[in-house]
Structure formats: structure tokens, C-alpha cells
Amino acid sequence: MVKPVVVRNLHGQVVQELGRLIVGGEIAPGQNLPREELLAERMKVSRTALREAMKVLSAKGLIESRQKTGTRVRDTLHWNQLDADVLAWRCASMPTDDFVDKLVEMREIIEPAAAAAAARRRNPDQLDRIEAAYEAMAASNDREEWSVADLAFHEAVLHATHNELMISLFAVIETALGSYLALSALKASDFKYSLPHHKKVLDAVRRRQPEVAREAMQKMVADSRSNIRRHAKKA
Amino acid sequence: MVKPVVVRNLHGQVVQELGRLIVGGEIAPGQNLPREELLAERMKVSRTALREAMKVLSAKGLIESRQKTGTRVRDTLHWNQLDADVLAWRCASMPTDDFVDKLVEMREIIEPAAAAAAARRRNPDQLDRIEAAYEAMAASNDREEWSVADLAFHEAVLHATHNELMISLFAVIETALGSYLALSALKASDFKYSLPHHKKVLDAVRRRQPEVAREAMQKMVADSRSNIRRHAKKA
DNA sequence: GCTGTACATTATGTAGTACAAATCATACCC
DNA sequence: GGGTATGATTTGTACTACATAATGTACAGC
Numbered sequence: 001m002v003k004p005v006v007v008r009n010l011h012g013q014v015v016q017e018l019g020r021l022i023v024g025g026e027i028a029p030g031q032n033l034p035r036e037e038l039l040a041e042r043m044k045v046s047r048t049a050l051r052e053a054m055k056v057l058s059a060k061g062l063i064e065s066r067q068k069t070g071t072r073v074r075d076t077l078h079w080n081q082l083d084a085d086v087l088a089w090r091c092a093s094m095p096t097d098d099f100v101d102k103l104v105e106m107r108e109i110i111e112p113a114a115a116a117a118a119a120r121r122r123n124p125d126q127l128d129r130i131e132a133a134y135e136a137m138a139a140s141n142d143r144e145e146w147s148v149a150d151l152a153f154h155e156a157v158l159h160a161t162h163n164e165l166m167i168s169l170f171a172v173i174e175t176a177l178g179s180y181l182a183l184s185a186l187k188a189s190d191f192k193y194s195l196p197h198h199k200k201v202l203d204a205v206r207r208r209q210p211e212v213a214r215e216a217m218q219k220m221v222a223d224s225r226s227n228i229r230r231h232a233k234k235a
Numbered sequence: 236m237v238k239p240v241v242v243r244n245l246h247g248q249v250v251q252e253l254g255r256l257i258v259g260g261e262i263a264p265g266q267n268l269p270r271e272e273l274l275a276e277r278m279k280v281s282r283t284a285l286r287e288a289m290k291v292l293s294a295k296g297l298i299e300s301r302q303k304t305g306t307r308v309r310d311t312l313h314w315n316q317l318d319a320d321v322l323a324w325r326c327a328s329m330p331t332d333d334f335v336d337k338l339v340e341m342r343e344i345i346e347p348a349a350a351a352a353a354a355r356r357r358n359p360d361q362l363d364r365i366e367a368a369y370e371a372m373a374a375s376n377d378r379e380e381w382s383v384a385d386l387a388f389h390e391a392v393l394h395a396t397h398n399e400l401m402i403s404l405f406a407v408i409e410t411a412l413g414s415y416l417a418l419s420a421l422k423a424s425d426f427k428y429s430l431p432h433h434k435k436v437l438d439a440v441r442r443r444q445p446e447v448a449r450e451a452m453q454k455m456v457a458d459s460r461s462n463i464r465r466h467a468k469k470a
Numbered sequence: 471g472c473t474g475t476a477c478a479t480t481a482t483g484t485a486g487t488a489c490a491a492a493t494c495a496t497a498c499c500c
Numbered sequence: 501g502g503g504t505a506t507g508a509t510t511t512g513t514a515c516t517a518c519a520t521a522a523t524g525t526a527c528a529g530c
Contacts, residue, residue, distance in 0.1 A: 008492095008512095009511095009512070009513095010512075010513070011290065011512085011513090015294075035480085035481060035482085036481080036482070037481095045513085045514090046513055046514040046515070047514085047515085048283070048512090048513060048514060048515080049512085049513060049514080051287060051482090051483090052286060052287055052290045052512095052513095053290075055246065055287045055288075055290050055291050056290050056291060056293075056294040058291075059250075059291040059294050059295065059320075060294065065481090065482065065483095066481085066482075066521085066522080067480090067481055067482045067483070067520065067521045067522060068479090068480060068481045068482070068520095068521060068522040068523055069481070069482085069521095069522070069523080070480095070481060070482080071481090071482080076399070079403075080318065080319075080403070081399055081400055081402075081403035082317045082400065082403050082404060082407070083315065083318070084315075085294075102398045102399070102400055102401075103400070105352070105398055105401075106398070106400050106401065106404075109344060109345065109348040109401075110344065113344040117340070163337045163340055163341070164311070164316050164337070165316050165317065165337055165338070165341050165408075166340075166341065166344075167316075168314075168315070168316035168317050169317060169341075169404065172317070173400075243483095243521095244482095244483070245483075245484070246483085246484090270509085270510060270511085271510080271511070272510090280484080280485090281484055281485040281486070282485085282486080283483090283484060283485065283486080284483085284484060284485080286511090286512090287483095287484095300510090300511065300512095301492080301493080301510090301511075302491065302492045302493065302509090302510060302511040302512070303491095303492060303493040303494060303508090303509060303510050303511070304492095304493070304494080304510075304511085305509090305510060305511075306510090306511080
């Protein structure tokens, strides 16, 4: 279930390595990186590969290079916080669950709004897809199956909004959250606990009742939050 | 007021050029780019510069290259929609105001939630900053001054949420919207029209009343939307 | 002693060549 | 006819050389 992050390219590895260092705070904002030639040698790669990696990090807003001055880590203000990699690096390097709270907060903002939008704009195909995901959840036999179907449900709702910005945001937040812990991880016993909530959302979307859908989704994610909190405390 | 987008680097120019082509739809998803050597020659840059540009586009999810297969444009599903550049390219290439609606929808989701969060978590400094922005709005003499103070107000509220993900999202959405039209562009006459709304938000944040703040902000952005719609129709 | 200009220094930026690695297509052998 | 070998093609990596920009310093002039 953990994301693979398998990078075949060499520069991709360099990106990961440097990205982790920077986001993890080992190279602080304002600080300069070693010169390219030196850093390349130290990392056992060619300057070419290193530079391609630096361009990527630069695109993510993490660093900024200028001639003669060198390459320096930019202030966190300029970081592309919504970039999947940046988010993943933060998740990997923040022991505190303060960051989880922020992710959860975002989720609680997006999902109810998405449910409302979906209820307004969904087309028959999209409704079918949501329903199919619901059925799969209901029919699931273990937590693994349920998780997959659950994710499909939320994705289907998001897609029904017809707003790719929202879809993209959800994707980013969700994968980041997922990397922390099996998302809606009720311990074994009662993993279908939230099925009725999903049913309410489904029905509201079917009947095109935005406000009902919003409220149902809101309750659902609020529940999920308290579960995550409980789970996080244990760990 | 229009963003400069001045890129000194050569590969930066290539990124812009190719990015526009791809997001603008001139090179459709699934389609292959010419081989590096050929494309480099055609764009009058070295393969080195071209490759650095391609790595950036790859990081934005626009393209994907594999040996022998070549480099192909990925499906829009994989695009990093929340990337500032990608968003800017879309804004530049979409005559339809369908996209503005999506941006506005995002704004209407974020801002009320942000106002509520700010009311909950703001500290004295942040309240001061919001208040200062409000005073500047009240004291403004023309639309230009007012716009600047208005933006400062919203930024101050966002910062008071203590959630950098939300701040980042707002920044991205707002600049994209701003590139379309002077944001809350009431025509000359009555540019302070929304001042009372802002006052309500300010007061609610001061008194730490999340729900009041949310509702006030919601009305404000809803108003703003109808103005934008009216404005867009004219143009 | 102060200031302004010229130059040397040093980092990144760009170009070009050579070869490695992967993968697709074809031909070949069993 | 099917599986395997081989060759061709495209990206991946390395290395070299030089261009360009920006910084600091030294020197000349006032």
C-alpha cells in the first residue's frame, strides 16, 4: 500500500535525495548548496545529471540558482507546497502529527464542497461509477478490499464535480494522507462502520441535493478525523 | 499588474514555449514529441538545454519520456493542475470563461473555510495585520489602492489560518484569477462596495467566531462572483 | 581618503561529442 | 509457428570546453 517511488532515472534519484534533505530541514533556507562540480562529485553523478535534478527542484520552488552567487535554498514561502513530491517529503520528515492535522483540515474543506458540486453537476455515467464503488464497499470482505473501494468512491465523487482543480487537489492531499496511515483505518473489527454515511452521500448525489450531500460528507470526514486522531495517538 | 514571467535562462524559455504548446492543446495528450536531437535543432538550442526543460515539464506531469519510445504528452489527468505555470498557461490559452468558473468555485470553497479557521487560530499579530489591511481599504482613494489593500486583507486572513497548504492554494488560485481580470473589478463608481462585508469578517475574526466569519466571507465571495460574471459577459 | 571604473575571479549557463542502456521490431532458428 | 536472438532507435549519462553574469578587488583619479 505504500507508494513505490521507484525512480529509474539517475537524476530522479538525485531529486529525491536533495528534496528530502531540503524539505527535511538539513539544508536550511538561505543556505547555499556546494558548487555543482563539487556536489556532483560528492554524489557520484555527472554534473549533467545533477543539473537536471536541480532544474526540477527549482521548478518546485525549493531552490534558486544564479551565476556566480551559486544555488541557494529558497524560503519555505516559495515552496510549491501542493506538489506531490514536496508533500511526500514533508510527510517523510515530520514526526509531529501537526502536519496531519493540516492535511485533514484540507480534506474536510474539499470533500463536502465536492459532494455538493457533484450533486449539482454529476451525469448518469458518473453516478453509476459512484454507485459501483459503493456496491464494492458493501460487498468487501476485508479491510484491504474496503480501502480500495472507499478510495474509488471518493475519486468518483470528485470526478463528478467536473472541476479538475478540485480533483488534483484531492489527489495530492489523499496520497499524502495515505502515506501516513491506512486512511480510514478502523482496526479490523468494524471496517464497514462508515457505510451508512456513504449511502447518504450517494443518495443525495443521485437526487441532486447539494446541501444534503455536503452535510453527509461533512459528517463522514469528521468521523474519519476522530478515528485518525485516535489512531495517531496510539502510534 | 500583469505578471512579468521574465525568464533569463534559456531552458526556462523552452519550458514556457513547450508548456504553452502542450497546455494549449497544440500537442495533444498521447502524441509524441520529436526526438530530442531534432527538436533541439528546430528550437535552436542545444540538447542539454532542451533536456533540462523537459525534466521540468516532466516534473509538472505534462510529459513522460522513456528510452526508445520517445517523449509523449501525458493525459491531462496526470497534469499538475495546481502548478503555477500550468495554471498560467491554461489561463493564457482558454478563451472560454468556463475555466474562470472553476477558479471561482475553488475560491468560494477555500476562503470561507479560511475565515473560519482564522477566527479559531489567529494570534494578535495576525489580527493586527488583517485590521491594518482593512484600514487601508477604507482609506483608499482609487481602485488601484483598493485592490492592493484588498489582496493584503485576504492574504492576512489566509496567514492567520496557520495552514501553509491553504495559503499556497489561495496564492495559486488568486494569481490565476488575477491574470484574467482586475479581481474584484467593480467599475470605478463604487469600488468600496464590499467594505461592510470585510468589516464583518474582521469583527468575527477578532471575536473568534468561526461560523460568523465563514458566513460573512461566503457572502463576500458570492457577491464578487456575480460581479466577475457580469464583467466577463461584457468582455 | 574617497569614489568610480576596470579587471580578475568564480559560479552557473550553454554547446557539443561520445557512449551506455533500454526497448521495440524484425529476422531467424528450432 | 513460437520463442529467442539481434539490430536499430531513442533517451540516459558522462565529460569537455567555453560563454555569461555577478561579485569582489585593486588601481587610478580626484
